[in-house]
Amino acid sequence: MLTAGPKGTNDILPGEIEKWHYLEEVIREICRQYGYSEIRTPVFEHTELFLRGVGDTTDVVEKEMYTFIDKGKRSISLRPEQTASVVRSYVEHKIYAQPQPTKVYYLGPMFRYANVQAGRYRQFHQFGVEVLGSYDPVVDAEVITMAMEFYHRIGLHGMELHINSVGCKECRPVHRQRLLEFLNPKEKKLCHLCRSRLAKNPMRILDCKEEQCQELSRGAPATADCLCEKCASHFAMVRKYLDDVGIQYNVNDRLVRGLDYYTNTAFEIMVSDIGAQSSIGGGGRYDGLIEEVGGPPTPGIGYALGLERIIAAMERQGLEFAKDRTFDVFVAALGEKAREQAFKLVLDFRRAGLVAEMDLMGRSLKAQMKFADRFNSGFTLILGDEELAKGVIVVRNMAAGEQTEIPLGGILDYLTKQKRRNSST
RNA sequence: GUGGCUGUAGUCAAGCGGUUAAGACACAGGAUUGUGGCUCCUGCAUGCGUGGGUUCAAAUCCCAUCAGCCACCCCA
Known part of the structure; x- marks a missing residue:
């Protein structure tokens, strides 16, 4: 249909865009302070990057990718997330050869072919950060802290931070093994989805929402209990840093992020009042990903x-973020001569x-x-034949409902002085 | 991919088979000559998401399709 955008896409119109600008400002400011530079990568990549970088058994890749063959017969996909692209870029440009860590942020549209509901669209926008090149748990803590700080700055409240450690490539198999030992005898009682998870990725069963499966997995070995010494102390340090700055969190050993590349720290932030999709952000460590994409172990x-x-959450919480459109001055002109004069005046005002x-x-x-009046103009100037003849202009202070005549030549000076006075009080 | 609900002007809507499709808000114009906010008056869908069908007759019934909302899966 000609007059409707594709399903799951949105136009951001005047009146709405101001909210985006506001968020973008806060984002750019916080990133500047935390030392993150922006990175822009293409919105599409070779499909293979996402197969490798996100994981070919993930839902995102398996059923939600916008994939097409281009005219050069290459398989191309619109990015469902940006971490893979950032990592690709990092490797392609050998950024690892520069002083580390590399701290970047991105802001832009992502694409996932999923069914639309509250808080879920086919084109949606993410802000994200990536720190590449450091194993130090202080980085984990910094990223989490920055995320929480962002929510606070925009005034959001009621967030819940969940953190977990899913271990490294040493301790993950240990957990997997213990988990299988625990779940295999119960296989028949699991939902059919979980039965297939048993073979592919048993960790996901912990995440299942089916009551039956939750019941069955109660008491299952937690990732936290299977961590190797290194991972355990890493996780302990992350928590210590968070404690030190007073950030509250839940250690949630059922938290398993959906993307395959996560290792060690995984975290997710939820807020209850935006419908069923309560996650307003998440992330984690991915110590194997860069190698997976063809870079050095990083x-x-x-x-x-x-x-x-x-x-959505801000609106639900009644937070303000956009100022209404207002004019400092509106020039009301009567007659062609006055309009010509008004046109020149408006240019002068804008230049000032x-x-x-x-x-x-x-x-x-x-x-x-x-x-x-509709646009809350501070002053309205009135210019007609009478004023033109006298070489003056009527200046009406809209809020006060008072007006005076000012010589045409002095009007710019008058307005800029008024403006200065208003902004200094 | 699956399921439920919905689709009438910019917005919220009444209408539930039969003359010119209520109303409210918004928007636009006006209430004696060049002045806003309140009030009053006037205007504003040959059209009821789109395409078919049933009928003498459809916004109203049926089918398809598209879109929106909500939920499942999963995620942001």
Whole structure:
């Protein structure tokens, strides 16, 4: 249909875009302070990157990718997330040869072919950060802290931070083995999905929402109990750092992130009031990913949040983030001569840094006044034949309902002074 | 991929087989000559998501399709 965008996409219109600008400002500011530089990567990549980088058994890759064959017969996919792209770029440009760690952030659209519901779209936007090149648990703590700090800055409340450690490639198989020993005897009672998970990725069973499966997996060996010494102390340090700065968290040994590449620290932030999709961000460490994509063995950790969900949560919590459109000055002109003068005046005002507007609809004076009022114009200037003849202009202070005449030549000076006075009080 | 609900102007909607498709808000114009916010008046869907079908007659019934909302799976 010609007059409807594709399913799961959204136009961000005037009135709405201001919210995005606000969030983007907060994001850029916090990233500057934390020492993250922006990275921009293409919105599409070779499909293979996501197969390797996200994992070919994940839902995201298995059933949600926008994949197509381009005219050069290459398989291309729109990015379902950006970590894989960042890692690819890191390897491609040999950024590991520079002083480490590499700290980058990104902000942009992602694409997943999933059915639409509250807080889920086919094109959605993520802000994310990645730190590449350091194993140090202080980095894990920094990333988590930064995420929480961001939520606080925009005024969000009621977040829950869940953290877990899923171990490294040494201790993961140990956990897997213990888990299989625990679950295999119960196989017949698991839901059919979990039965297939048993072979592919038994850890996911812990994450199953089926009551029956939850019941069955109660008492299952937790990842935290199977961690090797190194991973255990890493996780302990991450928690210690978080404790030190007073960040509250839940150690949730059922938290298993959906993407295959996570190792050690995994975390997720939820907020209850945006419908069934309560996750407003998540991330974790991925110490094997860079190697997987063809780089040198390099650790990494990242985090991403969904802007649509952030906005939904903010709206639900009644938070303010957008100022309404207002004019410093509106020029109401009557007659062609006055309009020509108004056109010049508005240019002068704008050059002086004022938000200035004039009538663009050929409206009556009354209607122009009404329009100026609608947009909370600070001053409305009235210019007609009488004023032109006298070389003056009427300046009306809209809030006070008072007006005076000012010589035309002095009007810019008058307005800039008024503006300065207002902003200093 | 699966299931439920919905689809009438910019927005919220009434209408539930039969003359010109309520109402409210918004928007636009006006209430004596050049002045906003309140009030009052006027205007604003040849059209009821789209395409078929049933019928003398459909926004109203049926089918398909598209979209929205919600939920499952999964995730942001």
